[in-house]
Amino acid sequence: MDSALNRVYTEGEKALFAAFDSANLSGDARDEAIAALKQNGLPTRKVEAFHYTDLRSLLRGDFTIAHVPSHEDARKAGAAFPRLVDGAAVLHFRDGHFLDFGEAMPAGISVSTRLPDAATTNDVANALGQLNMAFATGGACITVDANAKVAQTIGIAHTPVATQSLAASRVAIEVGSKTECTFVERGVGPDGNTYLHAPATDLNIAEGASVTYTMVIEEGADARRLGRLSVWLAKDAKLKLNVIAFGGKLVRQELNFVVQGEGVELEIAGINLIGEENHIDITSRIDHQVPDTTSTELFRNVVTQRGRGVFQGQIKVAQPAQHTDARMACNTLLLSDDCDFSAKPELEIFADDVQCAHGATVADIEDSHLFYLRARGLKEDAARRLLVKAFVGEVLDEMEDEALAETLSGRIDAWMERHV
C-alpha cells in the first residue's frame, strides 16, 4: 500500500490540496476527508469502482476555490442559460455557494440554507464523498411537508461565475410521507471554463411519497463534474428519476439508491450524449434490502467523435429482499471509430425468489434503416439524426413533464446538429 509520505501527487491532486489550504474551510470532518484524499490519492483504475474512469489521470488541475460572487455577477452568469421549466421555484447555487434571489417556495416546501450534515468514509472508492465533504460551501435543506401535493417544480440550479472555480455544494431533501413533488436539478456552465463541479444531493423519501426527479448535466465543454445523488426510499415510496447528460469534458455521476421499505417502485431512465473528447461515467448502485420492491433502470447512450462513456450498474438484493423485481438495460450507439463505451452490469443476489434482468447492447446505426430513409429523400445527416433521436426518444416519451421533455428534446436536437 502506498503511504501518503512517498506518494507523488498529480497536478490535479496538488490543485485540490492547494485549494483546500488556501480556503478558510475548517472542521474535523473536512480535515478528515482531505486527509483521506491525501492518504489514498485520487482513485486509479486499480480501484474497481473507478476501473473505467481513472480519476487520478483524468482530473487535471486548473481550478481553485472561488469566493461568494456578487448578486449581479451571479445573475449574469445564470442569465446565459434560460430555464428548463417555466414557473419553477429555483434554488440557485453559484460556484458552490447558495445565492438567495428571493424566489418564493410553494406551500408545503420549506428551505433552510445551511450545509446539511453528511457522513463519509475514508475508503478510496468514496473519493467523491470525501471531495464534497472537504469542499462543500453552499448548502440547502429542503423539507416537503407530509401529505403536501406540490404542483410547482422545485429547481436546483448550479452555474459557475468565476473561471476555474472548484464548486462544491450539498443539498438534502426530506420528502414527507404521502407527498407528491417534482425536482429538476441542473448543472450548466459555459464552454472554455475549466471549473470543477462537485455537487452532492441526499434525497430521503418517506412512506408513500411520490417523487419525480430530473437531473440535467449540461456542464461546459471544458468542465469537470464529480457528482453524487444518494436516495433512500421508505415503504411504498415511488421515485421516477431521469438523468440527461450532454457533457462536460469529464463527468462522473454516482447514483446510489437504498431501497429500505417494502412496496418501493424505483424507475430510472437516462440519456448520455457523449461527443468531442468527453468522458461521461454514470455509476449506479441499487440496494434492495427488503421484500417486494421493484426497480427499472434504462440508459440510452450515444457516443461519437472521440467520446468515452461508462455505465456501471450494480444491483444488490439482500437475503430478506424476496420478490425483488429489478431490471436494468444499457443500450449504446457508437457512431464513430474512435469512440468507446464500457458497460458493466453487476448483480449481487442473496435472495432466492427474485427476478433480476440486465442487458447491454452496443451497435451502430442500422444500415438498412439509413438506406430506407435516404431512399425516401432524407439527407444522410437528417436520416442519422432521426434514427439517433428515435433511439433516445423512448426515455423522453416516458417523462412525466411533457413540456420539460419537449425542451430537452430541443437541446438534444441542438446537440445532434453539432455532433451527429
Place this chain on the structure above:
Amino acid sequence: MLEIKNLHARIEEDGTEILRGLNLTVKAGEVAAIMGPNGSGKSTLSYVLSGKEDYEVTEGSITYAGEDLLELDVSERAAAGVFLAFQYPVEIPGVPTMTFLKEAMNSQRKERGEGELSTPDFIKRVREEAKKLEIDFNMLKRPVNVGFSGGEKKRAEILQMSLLEPKLCVLDETDSGLDIDALKVVADGVNHLRSPDRAVIVITHYQRLLDYIVPDTVHVLSKGKIVKSGDKTLALELEEKGYSEIIEQAA
C-alpha cells in the same frame, strides 16, 4: 425517361457480378414489367437504380431524364423522382410514420427548391391518400412499419409513393406477401399513379400482379441481362411455358 446501357454491377463486398450487360429503355408514361427467375438480378437492378452503396457499377450507364443517374447519391435520386417500393420494407422502431413522411416530403421539396408543406396541408394529404389505399389513419401514428402485417407494409409503400409523386417508380416484388384483396388495393394505387409523365417498372416473379397492373412492355431478365422483350402477351407466355423454355429460346 430511363435508358440503361450495357450495365454491369457487382456486389461491392465480395465482387460477385450480378448484372452483366443489361440494356433497358423505359419511356415516360410506360409501365414496364421485369420478370425473371430467382437470382436473375431483379432486386439488384432495383437497388442499383436507387443507388444503394452495396453495389458497384463497373461498366455501362444509366441515364434518367437526360441526366447521369449514377452521379447522384441515394437521397438525390429520391428527390429527382426515383422511388423504390421495397420488397421487404424495414421496420424502424421509434420513428413515428407521420414524422418520417413529413421529413421525406419536405426534404424532397426543399431539394427541388419548393417550400415546406404546412402541417394541416400535410395531414390533409396523408388522410386523402391513406383513405384511397384503405389504410387506417391510426396505423400511421405507429413507428415506421413496426407491427404492420405484410400487406400493410406494402400498402404503406404505395402510400409513400402517392405522397412523394415520383417520376420513376420501381416496384420490387410488391406482390410478395399479399393476398388477392390486398393485391387489388395495391394495384389500384399504382394504376392511379399511371400518367403520361411517369414511368413504372414492375419487378415480379409472377404474371398474377400483371393482371391488375397491365404493363405496356415485358422484359425477361436472366443472368443479369434482358434476354427477351415484348408486350403484355409475353407475360402470359412465360406463365404458360415457364422461364426456362423462354430463356432457352432466347439464347
